[in-house]
Structure formats: C-alpha cells, structure tokens
Amino acid sequence: MRPRQWAKNVFIFAPLVFDGKLLRPELFLNTLLGFVALSLLSSAVYLINDCADAPADRQHPKKRERPIARGDVPVGVALAWAGLLAAAALLGGYALNTSFALIAAAYFGATLAYTFWLKHVVLLDVFVLASGFVLRVAAGIPLVVAERFSPWLYTCAGLLALLIGFGKRRAELAELGNSGKTRAILAAYSLPLLDQVITAITGALIVSYTFYTFSAPQLPANHAMMLTVPFVGYALFRYLYLIHVKGEGGAPDELVFKDRPLIAAVILWALVAILALYVLD
Numbered sequence: 001m002r003p004r005q006w007a008k009n010v011f012i013f014a015p016l017v018f019d020g021k022l023l024r025p026e027l028f029l030n031t032l033l034g035f036v037a038l039s040l041l042s043s044a045v046y047l048i049n050d051c052a053d054a055p056a057d058r059q060h061p062k063k064r065e066r067p068i069a070r071g072d073v074p075v076g077v078a079l080a081w082a083g084l085l086a087a088a089a090l091l092g093g094y095a096l097n098t099s100f101a102l103i104a105a106a107y108f109g110a111t112l113a114y115t116f117w118l119k120h121v122v123l124l125d126v127f128v129l130a131s132g133f134v135l136r137v138a139a140g141i142p143l144v145v146a147e148r149f150s151p152w153l154y155t156c157a158g159l160l161a162l163l164i165g166f167g168k169r170r171a172e173l174a175e176l177g178n179s180g181k182t183r184a185i186l187a188a189y190s191l192p193l194l195d196q197v198i199t200a201i202t203g204a205l206i207v208s209y210t211f212y213t214f215s216a217p218q219l220p221a222n223h224a225m226m227l228t229v230p231f232v233g234y235a236l237f238r239y240l241y242l243i244h245v246k247g248e249g250g251a252p253d254e255l256v257f258k259d260r261p262l263i264a265a266v267i268l269w270a271l272v273a274i275l276a277l278y279v280l281d
Contacts, residue, residue, distance in 0.1 A: 001043035009038040011136035014153060019146040020218065020277060030143040033096055038136060041089035041104055045111040047082035051075045052115050099142035107135040122188035126165035133161035148218030152211060159205040163198065170194040202236050224276035231269035238262050
C-alpha cells in the first residue's frame with residue numbers, strides 16, 4: 001500500500017492554505033478527510049500497479065523485494081484489497097462532497113490508464129503522472145469552497161509534478177540503463193534529453209512561482225509572499241546539485257526525506273509562506 005507515498009497527497013491542502021482558510025477547523029477537517037480518501041485510493045492504485053508489474057519487478061534490483069513480486073502476497077488477495085480500498089475511498093468521498101468524488105474518480109481513472117497503457121508512451125507517461133498532482137490540488141477546491149485560489153498554483157503544481165516525474169525517469173535510467181528489461185519506456189529516453197527537460201522545467205517553475213507571489217489577487221498587498229522565492233530557488237538548485245554533482249540519482253520526492261538542506265528549505269518555505277499569508281497581511 002506504500003504509506004510513505006501518501007505524502008504526495010499533501011497537495012490537497014494547497015487550497016486550504018493558500019485560500020486563507022487554514023485556521024477554520026471545519027474546513028481543515030474536510031481537507032483531512034479528503035487526504036485520507038486520496039491515500040486509500042492511491043494505495044488501491046499501487047496494489048493494482050504492483051500486480052500488473054510483478055513480472056518486470058522481479059527483474060529489478062530493488063522492486064523484486066515488493067511483496068507481490070516476491071510472491072508473499074497472492075495477486076488475488078491484492079486485487080481484492082484494491083477493490084475494497086477504491087470503493088471505500090470513492091463512497092467516502094461522495095459522502096464528503098460530490099465534486100470531490102468526481103475529481104477523485106478522474107484521478108483513479110487516469111492512474112489506471114497509466115498502469116495499463118500510457119506508461120508505455122514516451123513523454124506522455126510523465127505528463128499523466130503530473131496530472132495526478134494537479135488533480136490532487138483540484139480535489140481540495142470544493143472541500144474548502146475556495147474563492148481566491150490562484151490559477152498560478154495549478155501551473156506551479158503541474159511543473160513541480162513534471163520535475164518529480166522526469167527526475168524519477170532520470171534516476172531509473174542512471175541506475176538501470178535503457179535496456180528495457182525492468183521498464184520498457186526507459187529505452188525511449190536518454191540522460192542528455194532528461195537533463196535538458198529537467199533544466200527547462202526548473203526555470204519555468206521558478207518564473208511561474210515568482211509571478212504567483214506578486215500577481216495573484218488574493219495575496220497580501222505588501223507582496224510579503226515574495227519572501228518565499230529564495231527558498232524555492234534554493235530547493236530546486238539543491239536538487240540539481242544532488243543529482244549532477246553528488247550523483248544521488250534519487251527522485252525529488254525521495255531526496256526531500258533524506259537530504260537535510262533540502263528538508264530545511266521546504267520547512268522554511270512553508271513557515272515563511274504561512275507567516276506572509278496569515279501574519280504579515
């Protein structure tokens with residue numbers, strides 16, 4: 001079920017925080033319940049994905065230790081749990097908010113399309129993964145009845161998701177090569193291509209976030225949100241430093257949990273953003 005990956009669902013809190021409603025308990029509870037529903041739904045997707053990928057995972061130096069690939073968990077049991085989790089998530093989501101449930105269903109459909117088809121289509125595979133992050137942000141909108149949520153944040157979320165996706169492809173390619181034995185799509189990529197794409201996305205993300213900090217209408221008129229730009233820039237450049245100089249090779253969502261300077265940059269960004277939105281306004 002990969003509970004560590006549930007951290008990706010924190011994107012659902014973006015509307016709550018950036019629409020200025022973090023301090024409203026009922027809306028925080030709604031978002032928290034939405035987070036739980038998305039976590040259950042993502043676990044259902046991981047179970048289905050591991051069942052579909054079990055033959056290829058057995059050829060992977062790390063993924064071969066996954067319970068389904070190793071044979072510890074029968075495919076039938078995993079699929080039954082996936083069905084139960086998906087049903088609980090979607091029915092619970094419907095009880096919470098109809099619009100949220102529809103977005104959650106769209107996320108589930110997109111991830112299933114990725115598992116069985118789109119992960120074999122070069123470039124589109126990463127764009128589909130990125131759409132899941134944007135849908136996580138969108139799922140939080142109806143839960144807080146967001147009124148001032150800036151479209152710039154959709155752009156930033158999408159670009160960050162693309163960075164994560166292409167970062168993962170680069171890590172896999174650097175570790176496994178492009179023979180296609182463990183993931184066929186890797187044969188369609190090269191390190192020079194991925195490095196150029198990652199560089200382009202990084203620049204676009206910094207520019208988009210900077211535009212958000214001073215042009216979004218709901219932000220403080222004193223432009224205090226611009227104080228967060230250096231932390232975003234440092235975090236992105238730190239990531240590039242880790243993969244190009246230190247040879248870490250890890251994807252951003254993995255490095256952020258083990259690199260202390262990167263962790264510090266993310267925490268400081270969050271603290272300064274909350275300060276700008278709720279104190280300095």
